[in-house]
Amino acid sequence: MSFGPRPWLQQHWDWRAACNFMFGGCGAGLVVAAALLDGPHALAALGAGLALVAAGLGAVWLEIGRKLRAVHVFFNPFTSWMTRESFVAVLLFALGIAALATGAPWLRYAAAAAAAAFVFCQGRILHAAKGIPAWRQREVVPLIVATGLAEGATAALVFELAVAPLALAGLALVARALAWMRYRAALEGTSALAALAPAGRALVPLGTVAPLALLAFAFVMPESAWLAAAAAIAAGWRFKFALITRAAFNQGFALPKVPVRGARTQGGKP
Amino acid sequence: MTRWVMVADLRRCVGCQTCTAACKHANATPPGVQWRRVLDMEVGEYPDVRRVFVPVGCMHCADPPCMHVCPSTATRKRPDGIVTIDYDLCIGCAYCAVACPYQARYKTDEPTFAYGEPMASEAKRFDPRRLGVATKCTFCADRVDAGLAKGLKPGVDPEATPACVNSCIAQALHFGDLDDPASNVSQLLAENHFFRMHEELGTEPGFYYLWDRKEAGT
Numbered sequence: 260m261s262f263g264p265r266p267w268l269q270q271h272w273d274w275r276a277a278c279n280f281m282f283g284g285c286g287a288g289l290v291v292a293a294a295l296l297d298g299p300h301a302l303a304a305l306g307a308g309l310a311l312v313a314a315g316l317g318a319v320w321l322e323i324g325r326k327l328r329a330v331h332v333f334f335n336p337f338t339s340w341m342t343r344e345s346f347v348a349v350l351l352f353a354l355g356i357a358a359l360a361t362g363a364p365w366l367r368y369a370a371a372a373a374a375a376a377f378v379f380c381q382g383r384i385l386h387a388a389k390g391i392p393a394w395r396q397r398e399v400v401p402l403i404v405a406t407g408l409a410e411g412a413t414a415a416l417v418f419e420l421a422v423a424p425l426a427l428a429g430l431a432l433v434a435r436a437l438a439w440m441r442y443r444a445a446l447e448g449t450s451a452l453a454a455l456a457p458a459g460r461a462l463v464p465l466g467t468v469a470p471l472a473l474l475a476f477a478f479v480m481p482e483s484a485w486l487a488a489a490a491a492i493a494a495g496w497r498f499k500f501a502l503i504t505r506a507a508f509n510q511g512f513a514l515p516k517v518p519v520r521g522a523r524t525q526g527g528k529p
Numbered sequence: 530m531t532r533w534v535m536v537a538d539l540r541r542c543v544g545c546q547t548c549t550a551a552c553k554h555a556n557a558t559p560p561g562v563q564w565r566r567v568l569d570m571e572v573g574e575y576p577d578v579r580r581v582f583v584p585v586g587c588m589h590c591a592d593p594p595c596m597h598v599c600p601s602t603a604t605r606k607r608p609d610g611i612v613t614i615d616y617d618l619c620i621g622c623a624y625c626a627v628a629c630p631y632q633a634r635y636k637t638d639e640p641t642f643a644y645g646e647p648m649a650s651e652a653k654r655f656d657p658r659r660l661g662v663a664t665k666c667t668f669c670a671d672r673v674d675a676g677l678a679k680g681l682k683p684g685v686d687p688e689a690t691p692a693c694v695n696s697c698i699a700q701a702l703h704f705g706d707l708d709d710p711a712s713n714v715s716q717l718l719a720e721n722h723f724f725r726m727h728e729e730l731g732t733e734p735g736f737y738y739l740w741d742r743k744e745a746g747t
């Protein structure tokens with residue numbers, strides 16, 4: 260067993276990066292759900308979703324060291340999920356703004372597809388960060404996608420209470436809870452899970468059970484949709500903030516063998 | 530082909546940090562930035578506890594995750610295996626820093642000097658291109674390239690060898706061409722047991738740690 264420098268919390272990505280996952284994921288989910296709404300409600304939800312994605316990208320722009328070179332982010336689509344996210348964001352805004360300008364439903368559907376790709380890229384960005392064990396788990400990808408959809412779909416109900424977005428919200432909330440359980444099992448016994456525990460525990464009662472219960476009454480008491488959205492978003496944002504800023508421990512260093520010096524009695528066993 | 534690698538003999542390293550100081554001197558890194566660090570690790574369980582000194586830094590991986598995630602293509606791998614950063618391309622997003630399993634990358638947003646105001650030597654060697662971008666060990670690629678241009682052999686001739694290797698008082702650090710079976714590093718790896726840090730991640734680091742000699746016939 261090695262007692263070397265223990266893992267420590269990464270300091271490179273802070274609240275600004277977390278905001279990209281919080282706002283960007285929720286905004287993308289809202290754009291997806293907007294495809295299920297009708298008329299002016301759909302356009303309002305689409306506009307709000309695009310604004311959230313823009314806020315997230317703006318926050319992460321504040322974090323980069325060379326802000327005037329931000330365009331260089333587009334240089335590596337071959338292997339970098341950050342570049343791919345950027346390209347998808349451009350496509351998302353082009354389609355979304357065109358949909359807002361023309362009101363054409365097919366543009367909303369196309370924007371929804373781009374938004375789904377955007378939130379998928381966010382999951383892959385974390386998965387590709389090999390230096391952070393809590394992020395590189397493959398289970399993080401469905402969790403990031405599900406929480407973005409759950410937040411966005413419940414938020415869409417604030418704009419219009421309809422059966423299709425309600426069904427999407429219900430499914431996404433359940434999917435998020437299941438994804439969290441899988442992810443939690445993958446992190447069992449790590450310091451990252453201890454750091455995530457308070458936010459993770461809230462994902463099920465506050466982020467899943469409470470919104471589902473409130474949505475059951477949404478058609479008889481429309482105000483409950485607001486409360487459901489607030490609960491789903493608060494739980495999701497709190498979780499993602501903790502994931503980026505509290506659970507992002509690196510791996511530290513470990514010695515599989517120790518040097519054999521002098522008498523050769525240890526056999527190199529640590 | 531050539532594959533430059535470093536070998537650290539853990540039996541020899543005494544943790545003097547001369548390599549760290551030599552690296553800072555050679556590369557003019559600011560306070561808090563140590564491209565070559567030496568960890569002081571306690572290993573084992575009471576009463577069988579030992580101290581091990583472990584030089585770390587950029588491992589110049591054959592499959593570097595930092596390069597794959599870099600959105601700007603600032604991080605690249607040369608044909609000889611040295612992983613480089615183009616300071617003029619890097620946007621300072623620090624994605625590479627969180628992708629590196631060896632905590633080898635640094636980002637300094639503000640100029641920092643040992644005593645607040647820059648000393649004459651610090652002012653002379655200050656490089657504004659390094660602000661707001663990722664930096665890390667270069668395997669002293671400029672020394673290697675300049676030495677090769679003069680017909681010198683990196684790892685053998687000090688002028689063509691990384692500063693940390695030159696400075697090592699215990700000859701614990703070695704540098705050479707892994708693809709040359711007659712090189713110093715190939716010989717060391719053939720004669721000793723070794724491991725690489727976090728090998729399970731599949732990054733194929735170019736930094737080898739010797740921990741015991743091979744017995745005849747093993």
